Amino acid sequence: MAGGQAAGRRPIPIVGLWRALGLTLASAVVWGVAHVAAGRRAVGFTLMAVLALLVAGSATLVLAFQDTMKQLVVQNTWLNVIIAAILALAVTWAAIVIWSYQVVRPPGLPAAMRVASTTLVVVLSVLICTPFVYAANTTYVLRDTLSKIFPGDDHTGPKIDAADPWKNMPRFNVLLMGGDGGKDRKGIRTDSMTVASIDTKTGNTVLISLPRNLQYFQMPARLRSIWPNGYRPVNATLGYDGMLNSVYLSGEKNPSLVPGFKQGQRGSHLLEEVIGNLIGMKINYYVLVNLDGFKDIVNAMGGVKVHIEKALPIGGEMVNGHYTKPPTGWLHAGTQHLNGEKALWYGRSRDADDDFHRMDRQKCLMKDIADQADPQKVVTHFEKLAKAATNTIYTNLPSTLLPPLIKLSGTVKGGSDITSLAFNPWKMQGFDPVSPNVALMRQLTTKSIADSENPHKPSPSPTTTVKKHKKKVKTGVTASPTASSGSGGSVSLKNVCG
Template identity: 30%
Template sequence: MPPATPSGAHQMRFTTLDRAQRVRFRRAVTLMLMTLVLPGSAQLVSGNRRTGRIALRTWATLVVLGLGTLVASFFFHGVAFWAGTNTMVLQGLRIALMVLAVGWAYLFVDAWRLGQPLSLRRQHRLAIVGVNGFLCFSVAGALLFGAHVVGVQRDFMISMFGNGTAVGAHQGRYNVLLMGGDAGAGRWGLRPDSMTVASIDAETGKTVLISLPRNMQNFPFAEGSVMAEQFPDGFDEEGMYLNGLATWALDHAALFKGSKNPGVDATIQGVEGITGLKMNYWAMVNLEGFKDLVDAVGGVELNVRQKIPVGLPSDSFFHYIEPGKRTLNGADTLWFARARYDSDDYSRMARQKCVMGAMLQQVSPQTAVTNFQKIARASEAMVSTDIPRGEVDTFVDLALKARNQKIATLSLVPPMINTANPDIALVQQKVAAAIARAEGVKPPAQETAEAAPAEEAPPTEAPATDAPAEETPAAKPSPPAPVAPQSVTGGSVGSMAEGYAANESEDLGAVC
């Protein structure tokens, strides 16, 4: 019979084994945490040192590049915009993130192996597997999701923007023709429902929105253009308006040799002839798809001044957007911008400007990042444009600058302009004056003279009197003239007869 083991010795042996198990468990956890903080450090301490050195050097290089990019982006925003819009950079980043995800996952698995899990107790072994699995899938999953987002951005850049040649600013400004049209078979891009020129200062981002009514007639075209050759005396085609240029051009596409978008080209030639501005680029907005973009950013807040109908009374979904500050979803925002029931075209143009201004001010970079995939999907279905990919970073930078500036507006509508027989000299004078005011330059002399109040007659000399000066009737101040309240028609301040405030303003936000 073997001698009995003293109970003290048994207890000491159990305590020693337990302490050793806890040390091994802590060591295994430490190796995984080291891999999380400094990838490769676990291998450098307990495994293949060559693998550890490669991983640590790679990690150090990535950290330096990342910090350098952040610092450069902080001082030069264009660096981040360039990196975020360059498809080659995006593809390289996407591949790098995927490789990093696989490599980091391998380091976690190797750190688990170095922790000698088979030497641990069952509960410690299960805990180590759980911790390792959580860290491995969390880090690799985050990196793979980042690669997916980068891929979405790259696909968006490829599908949205082309490889066209960049066009320099004209007289220090980029002029972009924004057109809105209905989606649907045979309609996309044919008859623009709205036309607005965004004239943007190439340095400051200061923007002037110049809207043209779709029913303008008898206007000239840019000199030397195809349309000018066909209509040397102006567009006097019977029964057709400015928004019909696209249809006319598609019916005569042979005249526009080599053009991918003859309808757009004809419209641009008309807009240039009317405004006197040279267009850099164009963008066609699918108005039905616009509501998806509004929904993607969580809606837009608008000041609804009067009940706006959604649909027609015969529609099953017909209702009114009630007055007040409202956060509207995509469908209601679209109707706010387009409704003409109980309204008119010029009120609608004013409301469309308010929507543009609100979107620019309210869609922050944070909103864009958090809703990126939704915005990208909505934008691909919403916009067609000839802005080249190489210019996107420039316009993103200008858009961020424009958010901190007042947006000026000008609409070439009655009562200022007769759309049936427009005074083109007056139109171009008004356009030049609006841009000059936006740039802080004194408007042309003609505009100043036209806008200046009539000069008051010089005061006549008062007869001599012994009365104190304050008792002289001429010295008493006249009471202030009463201020007429602004009318609201069709949901916009003003009326067609007197002009809508949002259609001509130096601060769009103040009148919306």
């Protein structure tokens, strides 16, 4: 009798369960496999066709419309659409996996097996959703980062035409500043000041560097009642040492100098105005980089490879050519892969040479970082990079300019000429940082822009007057006419960086 009962029992469908789980796993890779196996061919092939269209469409967008996609992913509206689409795809994919299991699940499973198999399918669905959730979160971080960095106080800039953003802007001029300080920007000295002037049609770019120790220079007309004899400290309120790198501080500490702007914007706008007056150019926007946070960006990128011409000290203090405090280390000559801390010292060190060599190194460092930005590293370290950028970069660039700037940057990286104009007394006849000839600075800037716009037809060099006396400059070196090596025109950045 016992044997008869055993013979009458229904066998546990182990083989059928493993087959169902296998088909469910296959359906997680190729939609519709389980449905076709279950005889629901119409539904199964429809699911396969939908998946094929999704894959082909995504590949087409990535490969054929890269430039367009790059412009879309810096716009909040499209980022919201992308986030919603990613999450919808995740839910759809998980639902199809669960549906596939229900179609092929064998009947009559004992309760324990039914619970175990259902749990496995749910876990599989969660695993499938994980990369989509990560992608959606990364997109959200990108949107949040862009919103924080590019709020834009652009009411002083030219009016932007969305259909033709460069209509009223044949050249895009942006002041790039590097300074120390925390997020509240108190106490910042802008030791790095470069104007990037970009032709919005060709992408040809001129990088114009101004020395931090520029002194007694002519101020814009509206400020000459305060500084009638050139920029210098009038009192403890209006500045520190009277050099160009303290103009930012003067603006931040004195709202009356830059009316209409709030704390954190005044210094940058004042420096825009002052530098624009010196080189005879309207500066449209500014970007301020906190150099202490800059190292976090480099680290998030996995470091940067640079060519170092000679050994540079890390840390230490030098007075009159002698170390009063020895360096804590050295950057050795040759091609080196630098982490964030060492890259910062490569751009800041000046004890081994002077401010003017440092200006060249800073341009080369910017070029190296731009050239070596690896998309894979950017994606894998995106959250660290986004956090570092949010705490490091401050700008008044409006978010509406980001899409055309992305397009323009592709032109610049695609082979456009990048030239460098550095106001260096050793290489520029008639230029003295202690008492700069503003007319000469404007002439050389105009010439460099003209040469950039017509690279095959260089304009004639402006007439320069060489001063016959020697002046002691702030770096401890002596400017001399014999040190000049040319008229001071712009040169290719490739030549500057060797």
